[in-house]
Amino acid sequence: MTDFNETRSLFHLPDGIVYLDGNSLGPLPITAVDKVRQTMLDEWGDMLIGAWNQADWVNLPSRIGDRIGRLIGARPGTVVMGDTLTIKVYQALSSALAINRERRVVLSDNGNFPSDLYAAGQLLRSLDRGHELRLCDPEAVADNLDDDVAVLLLTEVDYRTGRLHDMQALTGMAHARGILTVWDLAHSAGALPVDVDGAGADFAVGCTYKYLNSGPGGPAFIYVAPGLVDRVEPALAGWLGHEDPFAFDLDYRPGAGIERMRVGTPPVLQLAALEASLDIWDRVDIEDVRAKSIELTDLFIEGVEAECPGLELASPRDGRRRGSQVSFRFSHGYAAMQALIDNGVIGDFRAPDIMRFGFTPLYINAADVRRAVSIISRVMKNRLWNNDKYRRRTQVT
Amino acid sequence: MTDFNETRSLFHLPDGIVYLDGNSLGPLPITAVDKVRQTMLDEWGDMLIGAWNQADWVNLPSRIGDRIGRLIGARPGTVVMGDTLTIKVYQALSSALAINRERRVVLSDNGNFPSDLYAAGQLLRSLDRGHELRLCDPEAVADNLDDDVAVLLLTEVDYRTGRLHDMQALTGMAHARGILTVWDLAHSAGALPVDVDGAGADFAVGCTYKYLNSGPGGPAFIYVAPGLVDRVEPALAGWLGHEDPFAFDLDYRPGAGIERMRVGTPPVLQLAALEASLDIWDRVDIEDVRAKSIELTDLFIEGVEAECPGLELASPRDGRRRGSQVSFRFSHGYAAMQALIDNGVIGDFRAPDIMRFGFTPLYINAADVRRAVSIISRVMKNRLWNNDKYRRRTQVT
Numbered sequence: 050m051t052d053f054n055e056t057r058s059l060f061h062l063p064d065g066i067v068y069l070d071g072n073s074l075g076p077l078p079i080t081a082v083d084k085v086r087q088t089m090l091d092e093w094g095d096m097l098i099g100a101w102n103q104a105d106w107v108n109l110p111s112r113i114g115d116r117i118g119r120l121i122g123a124r125p126g127t128v129v130m131g132d133t134l135t136i137k138v139y140q141a142l143s144s145a146l147a148i149n150r151e152r153r154v155v156l157s158d159n160g161n162f163p164s165d166l167y168a169a170g171q172l173l174r175s176l177d178r179g180h181e182l183r184l185c186d187p188e189a190v191a192d193n194l195d196d197d198v199a200v201l202l203l204t205e206v207d208y209r210t211g212r213l214h215d216m217q218a219l220t221g222m223a224h225a226r227g228i229l230t231v232w233d234l235a236h237s238a239g240a241l242p243v244d245v246d247g248a249g250a251d252f253a254v255g256c257t258y259k260y261l262n263s264g265p266g267g268p269a270f271i272y273v274a275p276g277l278v279d280r281v282e283p284a285l286a287g288w289l290g291h292e293d294p295f296a297f298d299l300d301y302r303p304g305a306g307i308e309r310m311r312v313g314t315p316p317v318l319q320l321a322a323l324e325a326s327l328d329i330w331d332r333v334d335i336e337d338v339r340a341k342s343i344e345l346t347d348l349f350i351e352g353v354e355a356e357c358p359g360l361e362l363a364s365p366r367d368g369r370r371r372g373s374q375v376s377f378r379f380s381h382g383y384a385a386m387q388a389l390i391d392n393g394v395i396g397d398f399r400a401p402d403i404m405r406f407g408f409t410p411l412y413i414n415a416a417d418v419r420r421a422v423s424i425i426s427r428v429m430k431n432r433l434w435n436n437d438k439y440r441r442r443t444q445v446t
Numbered sequence: 447m448t449d450f451n452e453t454r455s456l457f458h459l460p461d462g463i464v465y466l467d468g469n470s471l472g473p474l475p476i477t478a479v480d481k482v483r484q485t486m487l488d489e490w491g492d493m494l495i496g497a498w499n500q501a502d503w504v505n506l507p508s509r510i511g512d513r514i515g516r517l518i519g520a521r522p523g524t525v526v527m528g529d530t531l532t533i534k535v536y537q538a539l540s541s542a543l544a545i546n547r548e549r550r551v552v553l554s555d556n557g558n559f560p561s562d563l564y565a566a567g568q569l570l571r572s573l574d575r576g577h578e579l580r581l582c583d584p585e586a587v588a589d590n591l592d593d594d595v596a597v598l599l600l601t602e603v604d605y606r607t608g609r610l611h612d613m614q615a616l617t618g619m620a621h622a623r624g625i626l627t628v629w630d631l632a633h634s635a636g637a638l639p640v641d642v643d644g645a646g647a648d649f650a651v652g653c654t655y656k657y658l659n660s661g662p663g664g665p666a667f668i669y670v671a672p673g674l675v676d677r678v679e680p681a682l683a684g685w686l687g688h689e690d691p692f693a694f695d696l697d698y699r700p701g702a703g704i705e706r707m708r709v710g711t712p713p714v715l716q717l718a719a720l721e722a723s724l725d726i727w728d729r730v731d732i733e734d735v736r737a738k739s740i741e742l743t744d745l746f747i748e749g750v751e752a753e754c755p756g757l758e759l760a761s762p763r764d765g766r767r768r769g770s771q772v773s774f775r776f777s778h779g780y781a782a783m784q785a786l787i788d789n790g791v792i793g794d795f796r797a798p799d800i801m802r803f804g805f806t807p808l809y810i811n812a813a814d815v816r817r818a819v820s821i822i823s824r825v826m827k828n829r830l831w832n833n834d835k836y837r838r839r840t841q842v843t
């Protein structure tokens with residue numbers, strides 16, 4: 050059984066606030082500071098270039114990939130770290146299109162994170178071969194899995210509402226129609242149990258700075274199904290994904306398995322911070338996280354709905370159908386969120402009217418939820434958001 | 447006049463070695479440790495998500511881009527940080543191809559860094575429209591600038607030999623034939639004066655972990671000519687390159703100017719380390735670096751050639767025609783480099799027979815060069831490389 054009092058003690062949590070934005074940027078694991086310092090002084094500083102071997106930097110992306118793999122149901126040797134999530138989306142999608150090259154449609158939903166859609170749209174535009182990015186409502190994905198679809202590109206958990214797709218069912222339906230799947234796990238990894246292997250996902254990608262607490266700009270991960278990876282020749286390829294990077298051959302030959310999805314030099318300092326976070330994750334059972342997350346989010350919904358009739362629940366009411374966040378619609382949501390932040394509840398705002406709150410059992414407990422509800426209630430009842438200083442729209446989260 | 451004794455004191459340099467591999471991984475700027483620690487504790491730790499505004503993380507890629515710009519002759523607002531060099535090569539090349547879309551050839555030379563060629567080759571393959579990656583000898587580039595060439599993709603300084611292309615002349619010849627140029631400045635930025643604006647380069651990219659000392663996996667930079675950037679719609683696009691990232695529109699609209707080349711969340715910790723290094727660069731005149739670099743490399747060549755007749759100079763003898771490195775060919779180069787490292791001279795080996803030594807006046811002086819020559823002389827005269835322990839080929843640099 051995971052000891053959430055212990056995990057909470059391992060994060061740097063500023064006094065006086067309830068941090069419900071770990072779904073945007075997870076807080077600092079206390080040991081990360083020394084871990085990065087040690088990497089800088091003992092490895093970069095003292096070993097210099099030799100650290101690529103002596104500190105095994107060269108294998109860091111796969112070693113850490115395996116640790117992430119445990120959290121998303123991926124076998125060892127099927128996940129590798131690097132770059133940013135959008136780049137990994139691009140790499141996965143372009144690789145999938147190269148395999149399913151007779152078809153011309155990429156299907157996604159209009160609840161997908163816009164960056165994924167920008168990456169997809171600009172990729173298809175650059176191919177200049179008549180591809181189409183087709184968007185449907187999230188509820189209509191199954192109905193749109195036609196025979197002209199090459200790739201289904203979905204984010205499992207909707208970044209605004211927290212609505213959860215059924216990865217296993219949709220992947221099965223996609224495969225039945227010859228469609229490859231790319232799953233974005235941005236709001237899934239570390240938030241709930243994921244089983245990419247069991248679901249039969251072809252590609253999966255995700256970031257680590259949200260629920261995995263790797264810090265701002267922490268690297269992304271990519272998974273490719275073991276049965277597929279040897280057929281993948283990434284469109285976006287680099288030397289560290291080459292079969293023999295240090296032969297410096299002029300011709301590209303993809304590396305063994307998932308290694309081929311590596312591109313350039315890995316961000317060693319950011320990976321060190323991630324390692325400190327994964328040391329905490331080693332003590333955690335993701336099933337416990339899920340149970341606690343549903344408990345906390347249920348408690349939050351119950352409290353807010355009882356206290357704040359002006360806020361309309363935007364997330365699925367059934368905890369099994371949402372990720373680890375709760376969102377409410379409110380027409381003055383931007384100002385209201387600014388007022389909440391001023392009063393010690395940190396959530397974020399997503400246009401046009403979504404107030405979003407993330408729940409992360411590793412460091413958020415029921416007392417935090419009750420305190421947040423009480424503050425939200427006070428802000429809403431006293432219309433504290435109705436203040437000129439909250440009108441300007443500058444929040445960046 | 448740059449005070450190189452002062453700059454040398456600002457780096458963490460382990461005792462007992464001469465580090466001639468700063469062209470692969472620059473050493474640790476001493477203040478980087480505290481800078482990163484402060485970013486982790488005071489910004490990530492205390493400000494949490496608010497740091498994107500309060501610590502201005504959101505503009506870090508452009509602010510630092512301007513500081514890099516000063517070193518490569520780019521005007522403010524034309525350089526932005528992010529990702530890795532190979533990804534920036536891909537982004538620049540794919541953007542250039544979208545502009546010059548009637549032509550089907552990318553011209554490069556066979557001395558280019560293989561990762562650039564892998565990125566280019568796999569990009570062209572994914573386009574599947576009959577593009578060709580044409581390679582010629584470095585000396586024959588001008589003769590191959592034909593009317594079917596869409597993009598000239600070159601690395602200014604050859605990673606093996608240090609041979610320097612004439613960026614201004616080749617760019618002018620390319621433009622005269624309607625060819626766009628992408629310049630890789632991996633071994634140029636911080637090594638010698640670069641004038642992308644004066645040369646009329648269309649795109650330029652580079653990394654920061656070599657001469658710019660940002661640490662392992664530090665972010666890359668990209669420059670787009672101000673007269674061109676508004677026509678660029680990057681194939682590899684993400685939300686932070688959108689005109690209004692926080693509108694979360696479903697449609698991509700490129701951001702203003704160079705901002706459009708941003709993709710995902712910037713690596714804030716790596717950027718903090720880079721900032722510490724750029725604080726040193728603020729004290730430095732790149733013309734002084736160049737003069738000192740030529741002095742040091744001339745001294746090195748003279749010494750090695752006098753002492754080690756078995757080593758054949760692979761770099762241009764004329765200092766004006768080489769970057770800030772000196773390479774020698776030696777059939778037992780791998781073993782010899784291992785023996786040198788064991789004896790305190792850190793350089794690196796590049797297949798098949800190149801022993802490579804980088805010279806970085808910020809922390810290498812004439813006494814270091816003389817000491818290195820003396821050690822190399824001893825290793826070569828006593829054939830210290832002729833030892834079984836140096837036979838295995840495992841170096842990763």
